Amino acid sequence: MSGNDPLGADMLFYDLPFYVLFALVLPLNFALRGKARITMLLAASYIFYGWWDWRFLSLLIISTAVDYIVGIMMERADEQRRRKALLAISMLANLGMLGFFKYFNFFTDTFVAAFSIPDSQRFFVDVVLPPGISFYTFQTMSYTIDIYRRRVNAERSILTFATFVSFFPQLVAGPIERPGKLIPQLHREPKFHWANVYYGSRLFILGLFKKLVIADNLAKISDAAFADPSGQTSVGLAIAAYCFAIQIYCDFSGYTDMARGVAKMIGVNLSLNFNLPYWSRTLNEFWRRWHMTLSYWLRDYVYIPLGGSRQGLWMHCRNLLITFTLSGLWHGASWTFVLWGVLHGSYIIGELLVGRLTRWRPPPAIQIFLTFHVVVALWILFRAQTMAAASAFYTTLLSPSSWYWTSADQSNALLLLLYASPLVLFQLWQFRADSLVPDLRWNNRIVHGLAMGTSAFFAIAWGATGGGQFIYFQF
DSSP states (O other): EEEEETTTTTOOOOSSHHHHHHHHHHHHHHHHHHHHHHHHHHHHHHHHHHHOOTTTHHHHHHHHHHHHHHHHHHOOOOOOHHHHHHHHHHHHHHHHHHHHIIIIHHHHHHHHTTOOOOOGGOOOOOOOOOTTTHHHHHEEEEEEEEHTTTTTOOOOOOHHHHHHHHHHHTTTTTTOOOOOHHHHHHSSSSOOOHHHHHHHHHHHHHHHIIIIIIIIIHHHHHHHHOOOOGGGGGHHHHHHHHHHHHHHHHHHHHHHHHHHHHHHHHHHHOOOOOGGGGGGGHHHHHHHHHHHHHHHHIIIIHHHHTTTTTTTTHHHHHHEEEEEEEHHHHOOOSSSHHHHHHHHHHHHHHHHHHHHHHHHHHHHHHHHHHHHHHHHHHHHHOOOOOHHHHHHHHHHHHHEEEEOOOOHHHHHHHHHHHHHHHHHHHHHHHHHHHHHHSSSSSHHHHHHHHHHHHHHHHHHHSTTTTTTOOGGOOO
């Protein structure tokens, strides 16, 4: 899950090429006006995305062109059959690209295994998954679906629409933005405000610290354990599971913080994507706090159209299970992800049924403790590369003969405590301040500047060397 991109040409938020690009974008964003500003943002977005591999731009451009044309034609069409046909074209184009690049070999392997076809007759396509394809296809589909539902108007400017699809801060790992929120912001001429730069910088530095100091350092422990679970002790695997739970949160929410910070500095407000998910009392609440834009996307475009909770208990349970199964499949082309989604959906259905039977609830602290450990246990399945690897991890973890710890386990436990402590302390501060970006009591710019500079220094000095790209880039 960590490691460098196979193409070896990432433009990550903490690499020099990105800083150079943003140093050009920031002043130009306020110096230029109208079409010139949008053209600059689009060019910057294409440079950012094409840095991995310029060939990936073709998919982005195809998705943009199809949905731009479909959106305008759909808005002009009065006949419902024609509108449905146009929507189907958009769905087929986007899901077709996503299905081929992300799921073709998965379904091929499943077919081969189901019918015991020899490997010599197996058809395999060696493709590289384009970064962020799951994110921008969902974003463009929300645009055409919302036009079909007559909730937004079609965007007439191809430049503005292309920038909506490819806006570089959130292009490769979200948040998944809705057209009704992002497109109007792209139309507005931004005004420079030091408050936006200050707030955006704080978000960026917070995300930088989460990624480089916490996530990438804990990745060393979790990667080693997941690479060879049978060679670990039960205690060592438990520590690794906790490490991965903190790692994936700090990695993904760290990216979101940086994306929102970069966008804020140029006058764009991106959606909140995380709201202290590990403090949730139920798994249902967890999904209202984790990857919120995906959860709301699936709610609005899958769960509610299926019927939501309006058609009785049985259909409610069915719709929950379908939605979470699709959520698992969205995360990756592997049966581990599918089962991960199914188990999340099943557990939430269990919460629903228990809630129908009794109103009694454990104390909040107990609920948070139990929910957190359910999430951690299921992260093991999410992180394992194969079902066999997941089985080996769970088997060793639960084996009484392996329930002891070595000196290496003790060292890893101390490292987990060291790197998780800043996150826990900061989140306690967030709770008390009732703010995800709490402010210092001292209303002094020098104090604030020193605090931000110190955080940035620790992010650079304590950051893991050789850290990989963000985990969610693969989705």
